[in-house]
Amino acid sequence: MGGLEPIIIEEQLYITLWYLGENDTIQKIADRFGVGEATVTQCRNKILKIVLKNLKKKFVVWPTHEEMLEEENLFAARNGFPDIVGALDGTRIPISKPRDHPQTYVNRKGFHSIQLQAICRHDMRFSHLYVGYPGSVHDARVLRNLYLWDVGLQRCNMQHHVLADGAYPLRRWLLTPFRNNGHLTLREKKYNKYHSSIRVAIERAFGNLKGRFRRLLNLQTHSVKTACKVIMACCVLHNIYIIQGDVDLADFLDDYEEPDEILHNHLIQERVYLKEIELQMLSCEITKVLV
Structure with missing residues (x-):
């Protein structure tokens, strides 16, 4: 992988989903997952390539x-x-x-x-x-x-x-x-x-x-x-989540542009929970491609 730290596919997916789902900097994402900044970028690029090459035409x-x-x-x-x-x-x-x-x-x-x-x-x-x-x-x-x-x-x-x-x-x-x-x-x-x-x-x-x-x-x-x-890639994943019957929380999240600390923490927990669900959904599709 040209220097990519050995990370299981689920971890690469989670890093990519976090990148797509938040506006955190690459450095902040790297700190969160305990990897280098180059690794975050390489994980993202690998998953995006799989999504666009193998999943776009399907979904x-x-x-x-x-x-x-x-x-x-x-x-x-x-x-x-x-x-x-x-x-x-x-x-x-x-x-x-x-x-x-x-x-x-x-x-x-x-x-x-x-x-x-x-x-x-x-x-x-x-x-x-x-x-x-x-x-x-x-x-x-x-x-x-x-x-x-x-x-x-x-x-x-x-x-x-x-x-x-x-x-x-x-x-x-x-x-x-x-x-x-x-x-x-x-x-x-x-x-x-x-x-x-x-x-x-x-x-x-x-x-x-x-x-x-x-x-x-x-x-x-x-x-x-x-x-x-x-x-x-975000559009492809959007379709996958809808097909899998995922919930629509966009309206709920957009209602709170400046949440207080308690609500902010609640939203973070909700987004982490969503990413875990998304990880399970996407892992199934990625695994089919890699097998």
Whole structure:
């Protein structure tokens, strides 16, 4: 392993999960686990490589025809909006100032970031992912540059649809809300209301993702390549946890930005407990790959 201290795979997983789940520095993580800083980085890189090479293609997949019919029914159960199989949106992940072309990564809010664009199912599982465009690039431009732009209709079996907000262009397979010009009819307002209540699935998915993997709240790396790997791996793990029936604590955790000492200790205990559950889940999947 090029100098990596001999550590069992479970320990490497735990180190990586801690790295992804917290905003601790590499030095602090190394102190917590009693290893060198280089070991933390090498453990992270090894696990990320396994996740992206072996687990991404298994757990991030476009729904089959049968699954689309199921998604259509589950989305429609919310308010009757028919033929929907996903919700699309983009979010920007803060990163440190990149070494190359840093200005292109500055988004409209003024910080360096990388664009994550995704489509999710009714249960917040990602069915399509793209990571890598600089934060200054508009959501619609990202979509137009993706393969999905040309094959979206075929992917939706010529009859289903994905919902997106007004930042995206209207397509036969991609439905956006009516622009509010102050003269919307009652029917158009009702459409927008139902549209919004379905589209919230992708907003909740991003909230869940960032609530669990708090590294994504401020990904302190100057390497765009490393940042993309971390973001994509977090999305894969997000899907694994949902498939395994893990609980959603993102809303609970986000309610407390400045907890008192007692609550802070409670949250730390909860996160340690979650990591133990996550470790068991992920160990099973990693072991299948390594055997």
